[in-house]
Amino acid sequence: MHPTTVIRQLEADDLTAAGELGRLAFGGGPPTAPPPRDPPPGRTGYGAFDPDGRFVGKAVDLHHEQWWAGRRVPAADVAGVAVLPEARGRGVALALLRELLRGARERGAAISALYPTVTGPYRRAGWEVTGALRAVDLPTVALPRHRPASGLTVRPGGPADLDAATDLYERIARHRCGLLTRRGGAFHRDGAPTALPDGVDGLTLVEQDGRLVGYASWQRGRGYDRRAVLTVEEVLATTPEAARELVGVLASWQSVTPTVRLWPLGSDAIAAELPLEQAREHEQRIWMHRPVDVVRAVRGRGWPAHVRGRVDFALTDEIAPWNTGAWRLEVDGGDAELHRITDEPAARLSVRGFALLYTGAADGYAVAEAGLLHCPAGTDPGALDLLGAGPRAELLDYF
Structure with a gap:
């Protein structure tokens, strides 16, 4: 890195240049909305500037929390690392990550995770590959269907049910390690939700005595031929009975969507009901970790x-x-x-x-x-x- 390259937190006037660098680095389309007037909440952006003041690199510290065996641990999860092509190979990314870690420690972060497009630069900065987010495809016809369990209610959900779904996610996530708390920062909402999240067409709920015990959020996709895919954004259950009900609802799509795509946890109530021997990997996104x-x-x-x-x-x-x-x-x-x-x-x-x-x-x-x-x-x-x-x-x- 050039000795006079400056690393500092991004300000409102830097957001247009940061957005354009991100578009170039990650292949995004042209912007459809003006850049925000202020940096988004729940994150700290860092920029690198060459001796002429030119914007040459960026990295973002996401102010997440992760569950670690019942406790919330403040995290500095990293995203959006990009360097101008003409400035690559000069230590800009390493300098950005060094400053990001320093700033993250000052604000109280303890750990950090990221999804790399290439591992080498992050290994040089102390991160290591520690897991993978896997999407698998299953033949819908192979999913088991059981008689409906007595005492359970299965119904479609809507925006008013999203908070209950978040609470159920938390009941499952809090005793595991690494899963985000999905509270605060980028997850903060002003007021009650009025629509399902972008990309979600439906929400299936399983309740017992009025209490949510399982849910699936899904995207229908297009068509109804052999190429049709039901994408299950998330499916979680706190009991085996609820898991069987949800898997049965997914199985009911077999006549129009021959493939179900989902992101399973390593071991949970849902995974215990799936014919994983028939799973085909759709994609794998490795993630890396390091202490702050x-x-x-x-x-x-x-x-x-x-x-x-x-x-x-x-x-x-x-x-x-x-x-x-x-x-x-x-x-x-x-x-x-x-x-x-x-x-x-x-x-x-x-x-x-x-x-x-x-x-x-x-x-x-x-x-x-x-x-x-x-x-x-x-x-x-x-x-x-x-x-x-x-x-x-x-x-x-x-x-």
């Missing part, structure tokens, strides 16, 4: 109440140097803390290895085999598995 502040990342999340232990390690983080140092992790009764220590630990962990362990994407042996954890002979890399105690992290939202 390791102390907050450890203290802020939930931990399994039955897990107790202690492990020392040295961490290296060149982009966020406040994370670098010798640490002792102590986990006890659902809580954990990281303390700085003066001793030199035997285990030396990179920030990318920290991300793999923290999200449960890999164990200590796998991280060591990848060269992201170094232990002297006779030291068990599995001791670092303590950092990943709990469910493996997942995402259901693309950003």
